[in-house]
Amino acid sequence: MPPRLNILSGFRALSIQPRPLAQPCVAAQARRLLATDTTSNNASQIQDNNFNGVLRAKMEAFGQVPQEEPAPPAMSENEMALKQLQEAAYGLNTYDPEVHGHKFGVPALPIAPDMNHKRRYDTVVEQVTKLLMRDGKLAKAQRDMAMILNHLRSSPAPKINPAKPLIPGSPAPEQLPLDPVGYLTVAIDSVAPLIKIRKYAKLAGGGRALELPAPLHLRQRRRWAFGWILDVVNKKPSRGSGRGMFPTRVAEEIIAVVEGRSSVWEKRNEIHKKGTAVRANVFSSRMKGIKL
């Protein structure tokens, strides 16, 4: 049955409506229209209306129009956003971050350091893992690093050589296997050189390079130290076979460093000794006009 014709119905369009009251709970801009978000159905309602319109047209063609009154048109996203802007212009805060736009709420501040997926590992572990990587195979390097840490964890406490003291502030040797990341850090920082020898080509006379000590940053020092460890590891033959052997060799070398058996200590002493010797060149007359 078609709706009744009434002259009054013509005035409906002319009705004067007051300005809608500000509703602070609507924040269409911040809404994420997720598939599982059951609270924001605006887009789907629009789609439904379109679908219903098509359906209605088809049913009218067959003379079967449903009796219900047409639903009031839902507010589109754009209209909602405009409304929000209007409200903001009136000085109303329509956006409450605790309520809107967060399906699982806001995390507690301060955010834990490992919550960022790009910085989820310890800095030393992350740097050393990248140094372990060959052919861009980061996942393999990460697996190797995990095996290194497991090897350190399951090995007996190291016997410290007093002639090769570890970095000051390192924990007792009995504590080291309980904290494999700390174990690794202590080993690397203990053999990390403080300086490198920088060479200025042809400045020493006779075509020789003039050598100067140059300080290293923390990351650089660790990189040098682990590079030396890797050099030793790559020259050592495996005692076994299989994919666990490379991490085993690295872990054994790290233990050797902490116990003072490793040849990496000699490399560190060598570079420090040379750095002390070439300290005399810092104020050399040949360096005049050269920016360090």
Next chain:
Amino acid sequence: MSAPNSLRCLLRPSAAVPRQIAAATWTPSPWIAPFSTTPGAGKAGTTPKKNVPKPKAAAPRGVGMNPTGKKQSMKKFKKAQGAKTAKPPLPGERKAMRKRIQLSNNNALPVEGLAELEPGTMLNPKNIGTMAALPGAMQDNLRSLEAFKATQFWPMFRQPATLIRSETVDLMNRMQSAASKKETLRLVVTGERITGKSLLLLQSMAYGLQNDWVVINIPEAQELTTACTEYAPIPDTDPVQYMQNNYCLKMIQAIRKANASVLSKITTAYSHPELPQNIPINSTLLALANAAKEPESAWVVFQALWKELMRKGAARPPVLFTLDGLPHIMKVSDYRSPAFELIHSQDLALVRLFSDVLSGATSLPNGGAVLAATTRGNAPRSPSMDLALAQREAEQAGTELPKPEPYFKGYDLRSEEVLKTVSVMKLKGLSKVEARGLMEYWAASGIFRATVDEKAVAAKWALSAGVVGEMERVNLLTMHP
């Protein structure tokens, strides 16, 4: 004086004749290119003379292309010398290192209140989701049976312990009822990779050892079929079967070591005239097992032992026969017959013995269980096994049986026959309760450092889909401290 020369002529020329003589006597034919795969032959003057560069010592110093007077090398890069200087590992040492199993770690924290495994622990459904430590004596027995694998995470903990999951309780109850009714439980444990199939076998072996069963284990079926152990035809068999004596000897020694307490209580009922040493009736089965000292007699001794164990009544214990790596015996092996034809795995006598029990052709008269676990990591393709297991699963679930592909020729009927009537246990992921029990054990061992709450369990469970090996990878093989 002529005797050594005449004997030497029987030897191979390369071994007997000194190299200089060989080089001097053998001149290359002009029709043969100066190339040899033997490094010595190429060096020993076979190249034509005009290609040989003049010795550098003849050139005066500082003259010509090489003013330094050093020997010129045509190699672009020097070879790394480091690895060559060290002593190479002895034969077998590298493999031994790879297969080394470390079962304890004194750095790991001892877990308070961790119960030791008792004969009835794995039967009680109340224990689902708890960990049970393996007692020290049993560790040695399981080690001799090679129940532990090198890829498992044993070295992370103070003592080996296993999770009792619902499948464990189910299997142990079935084993117990089979033993009490003197029936044979024939079961295949299957499932995706690292779902705990081998560990379920380990648990069944632990149950068997604690409940005075005789436990026999084939830890890696591939050792039997990939042609890496010696084999010989068994005389008077038609069709010919093959024995693997070295493997048999190893297996008997494992059986003897693991089941010594049970075997020493049972006495022999048959005289075994075929044995190399006289084992009188009423001597213990341990003495019978001790008769295997040489590989030559191993298969005979194993048969005698099996015959004794298969004797009905006479206070014989139930037998547990397990095999890991089922697809390796569900195919044609890599062995060759004297006619150079490939031998089917079912023609290897030891495999045949296992398959007969698994298929039900022979039953264990004193009850027991025969368990086989599939492997997914290093498995040959066995379409027959896959089909048969899928069919058995469908039978158990009461659904429509999967049909073989009509135009596929790779099916192996002999393998299908073996799996016609077995029952199948498919392992899937852990439940959250079991996952929580596991993670609490890791936390108590000092490996998992975060709080074990519902959120943490759900996160790890979701990452690993509950698969226990993936949970281990997520929690124990990470770069987190």
